[in-house]
Amino acid sequence: xxxxxxxxxxxxxxxxxxxxxxxxxxxxxxxxxxxxxxxxxxxxxxxxxxxxxxxxxxxxxxxxxxxxxxxxxxxxxxxxxxxx
Amino acid sequence: xxxxxxxxxxxxxxxxxxxxxxxxxxxxxxxxxxxxxxxxxxxxxxxxxxxxxxxxxxxxxxxxxxxxxxxxxxxxxxxxxxxxxxxxxxxxxxxxxxxxxxxxxxxxxxxxxxxxxxxxxxxxxxxxxxxxxxxxxxxxxxxxxxxxxxxxxxxxxxxxxxxxxxxxxxxxxxxxxxxxxxxxxxxxxxxxxxxxxxxxxxxxxxxxxxxxxxxxxxxxxxxxxxxxxxxxxxxxxxxxxxxxxxxxxxxxxxxxxxxxxxxxxxxxxxxxxxxxxxxxxxxxxxxxxxxxxxxxxxxxxxxxxxxxxxxxxxxxxxxxxxxxxxxxxxxxxxxxxxxxxxxxxxxxxxxxxxxxxxxxxxxxxxxxxxxxxxxxxxxxxxxxxxxxxxxxxxxxxxxxxxxxxxxxxxxxxxxxxxxxxxxxxxxxxxxxxxxxxxxxxxxxxxxxxxxxxx
Numbered sequence: 056x057x058x059x060x061x062x063x064x065x066x067x068x069x070x071x072x073x074x075x076x077x078x079x080x081x082x083x084x085x086x087x088x089x090x091x092x093x094x095x096x097x098x099x100x101x102x103x104x105x106x107x108x109x110x111x112x113x114x115x116x117x118x119x120x121x122x123x124x125x126x127x128x129x130x131x132x133x134x135x136x137x138x139x
Numbered sequence: 140x141x142x143x144x145x146x147x148x149x150x151x152x153x154x155x156x157x158x159x160x161x162x163x164x165x166x167x168x169x170x171x172x173x174x175x176x177x178x179x180x181x182x183x184x185x186x187x188x189x190x191x192x193x194x195x196x197x198x199x200x201x202x203x204x205x206x207x208x209x210x211x212x213x214x215x216x217x218x219x220x221x222x223x224x225x226x227x228x229x230x231x232x233x234x235x236x237x238x239x240x241x242x243x244x245x246x247x248x249x250x251x252x253x254x255x256x257x258x259x260x261x262x263x264x265x266x267x268x269x270x271x272x273x274x275x276x277x278x279x280x281x282x283x284x285x286x287x288x289x290x291x292x293x294x295x296x297x298x299x300x301x302x303x304x305x306x307x308x309x310x311x312x313x314x315x316x317x318x319x320x321x322x323x324x325x326x327x328x329x330x331x332x333x334x335x336x337x338x339x340x341x342x343x344x345x346x347x348x349x350x351x352x353x354x355x356x357x358x359x360x361x362x363x364x365x366x367x368x369x370x371x372x373x374x375x376x377x378x379x380x381x382x383x384x385x386x387x388x389x390x391x392x393x394x395x396x397x398x399x400x401x402x403x404x405x406x407x408x409x410x411x412x413x414x415x416x417x418x419x420x421x422x423x424x425x426x427x428x429x430x431x432x433x434x435x436x437x438x439x440x441x442x443x444x445x446x447x448x449x450x451x452x453x454x455x456x457x458x459x460x461x462x463x464x465x466x467x468x469x470x471x472x473x474x475x476x477x478x479x480x481x482x483x484x485x486x487x488x489x490x491x492x493x494x495x496x497x498x499x500x501x502x503x504x505x506x507x508x509x510x511x512x513x514x515x516x517x518x519x520x521x522x523x524x525x526x527x528x529x530x531x532x533x534x535x536x537x538x539x540x541x542x543x544x545x546x547x548x549x550x551x552x553x554x555x556x557x558x559x560x561x562x563x564x565x566x567x568x569x570x571x572x573x574x575x576x577x578x579x580x581x582x583x584x585x586x587x588x589x590x591x592x593x
Contacts, residue, residue, distance in 0.1 A: 103490035
């Protein structure tokens, strides 16, 4: 069993619109349960017409994806939890 | 046609700019706003305001049918698109005109020509205006591109015909790069602009970006309102513009004006527009593109000519003609514009939205600040980062620069990170002061900066 403490939150460095996919018709960058490598893109944030790719801070497994695709998120909001 | 009510299909500082001109002309100004813009100042300042849709621009400021339907419903007789959003959308202009609304801007044909870079290049060349040496037709295969490239000689730029504003450009140092890039450039152009057509142009070394303001009546008459130098750019985004251009001889200046005028007349250009040129180190100039809209940087031209360009747009659209003759256009003094963007220059210009807690707008002699900011304004995440345009006028360039420096120091938009400190650094930079700067200026400055930081 995983304890609360081994879940690493990935927070938004900037406020913006949260996108799980690179384009509407394409598959999501990551799904829950998928393992990811450090530096792998987790999502796209759109702020003032500028797109930022948010990368995984370390190797792990996606335990939780918190915001809905296309929703507006605030700076420092938790977007993902990674199991390491 | 006499206009009485104009719907402004835009937001922010340009919506305000247009409202001001409409009020001075005695017309009713109708504003639209998205859910995210209820507290935007253009909503308060217009005579009438209507919510148009959700925060995302695609559901509000870009919703063509909603905007046209609203204009009909509120009995507006014209639409001003501002810049950005639908300003250069020929389909929108046609839709307006089909619905019996005056589109305050170029004709749909003017816009289609401006949007098709290769067609614009060929049209302009026929008018006797120099274009950057390059291909005179669409390049369909790599073999064809290679042959054209050998004739023009490297280094070259591979461009998308439907691109523009610096998007989709690849620099080719030699044939191997062309071989590598051709297929992916075509695929990218198809994905980004819906058209895979490519063409080649000679790479101009260390050019300056010089553009000429024009006003046309759509029947073949046009005037020019001198030039602007917009070479202070970062990633093809202009940061500082000035009029007139420093470091340009009078004879070249006159030839550029004449070239722009022959384009405007030759294509029967209607309303306000800009003809952009690249000028190389030997003062050779080449047509680059036509911008079929009122531009962000139009105030510097207004300051040195005394012509209100938005008023002129309204005059042309209402069938009253340009309202100014060429003979009346002369330069008085010098004007500089700094774009105050919500971007952090210390963090690679990352956007910086948020709430404006502390705000002070600069003023005094020679200062104009076109902005939609006010204390307590919440800068939304949904739209571009332009917060305001700080314009300084002086009898000489040196005085305009001093005024700009003082005004930049006065300006306060806390705690938002803005381009203000970076712009202050630019206007105090030796190369900028000398006026000899080219399009590589900002990049070089940032490189020196990061080298010094290490």
